[in-house]
Amino acid sequence: MVHDISLTTLLLLCLAAAAAGWIDAVVGGGGLLQLPALLVALPHVPAAHVLGTNKAVAICGTSAAAVSYVRGAKLDLRTAVRIGVAALGGSLAGAFFAAGIDSAVLRPLIMGVLLAVLAFLLLRPSFGTAKGSAAPVTRRRVLVAILVAGLGIGFYDGLIGPGTGTFLVIALAGILHMDLVAASGTAKIVNVCTNVGALVTFSLHGSVLWQVAAPMALCNLTGGAFGARMALKRGSGFVRGVLVVVVVSLVCKLGYDQWGG
Template sequence: MPDIPLTTLILLCVAAAAAGWVDAVVGGGGLLQLPALLVGLPHVPTAYVLGTNKAVSIVGTSAAAITYTRKAPVDVRTAVRIGLAAIGGSLAGAFFAAGIDSAVLRPLIIVVLLGVLAFVLLRPSFGTAPAPGPATRQRVLAAILVAGLGIGFYDGLIGPGTGTFLVIALAAILHMDLVTASATTKVVNVCTNFGALVMFTAQGTVLWQLAGGMALFNLGGGLLGARMALKKGSGFVRGVLVVVVVGLVCKLAYDQWAAA
């Protein structure tokens, strides 16, 4: 455990709380928490930063998943199947990550995100109404392939915005309202975070003391975010989704051009 100034520790805890809130509402909390850890721990090896980030995130994600499943109509069986597929996809993505230049992929992801943003803005009804009935077997299979294997592969390859992509994919493929899509995404995220955390723990690259303190704040943020989403409904989630997508585009653009 490195020596961390009190001011830095406070800022990391605030970032963890904000990340838990954003992640519970619409995904994308890693856009806040991971950069905060990278800035706050500049001399710590990246593997320890990533491992600590997962140890923090899984707490808030699990709390949000439990909160959602108690009050939202979540098909846990389907969510777990997608989550298991996502673990396989992320492992494959991580395997290929070393041989692929992320600078080549970022512009493509930015284009996809801009298309998603336009779709959400031009379709005010997207994700605001519940599905007319249970999802067909074909749609569930498509969700496993696209949201599980496909987005899981992206998570292992690059990572930023995985939760947001999952929410959009589940709403589009399974015709979920955005609250239910967010709830289902939390169950999927628990699966993927668990798989990654097992790997980081086995490698001994988790700063458990720091993770424990930040996890309490991430837990609070996750509980608050899930309750607000359930209370305010899909319109609120849609608004946060737009903000997060814009933030993700800006971050990827910065990484691609400004930080180069």
């Protein structure tokens, strides 16, 4: 299906994968770059194969970033895994309903949420920059995180997807009072769970172009590991700055898809 892809095109895809891995590791939203790059580079490939290849690449960078965060940050792994399992179920449910949903209807709603998030970040410059409390969070907040960040955002990931990692970071920081570094690390663990479910589904249907995914995955993995280490080294203020840039980029992309495409 992609036997005639040029070496130059493959190299550009690998660069996009590395950059996407870095963005995704710091604050989420790497798919904003990687998926459009695949769509442009493989215009005659069925959409399912592009999405499957994207997931095969993304899971490598997400996993590398998750490992880096687990080693370098104090994460509540038990809570992260519980949210991740809920997100896996939510993403499967979202994928089930995706065929009957018009994304053109959803985009304005998502843009509204993103604009509200952007306003919140600009009006609350201290959000997510303070160190999280050492005391364990209440069971009620953990339950809310499982429902919102797990089932809710997981459902959104299966339904449409763009900005899932960014939404996870914001939700985890807000609900569980995490600083943005801890929220990013926890979000990576949750993302691994959702990506596993999606990749298994695409693989069973033969919708992964492994000859393209393999070299891209190596670059995505490198970018993910580097981005996680940079976030750990520079702290929550750096993550917050990248978060604002990614949210603005998501708004612009969704607006273009809705009215300019």
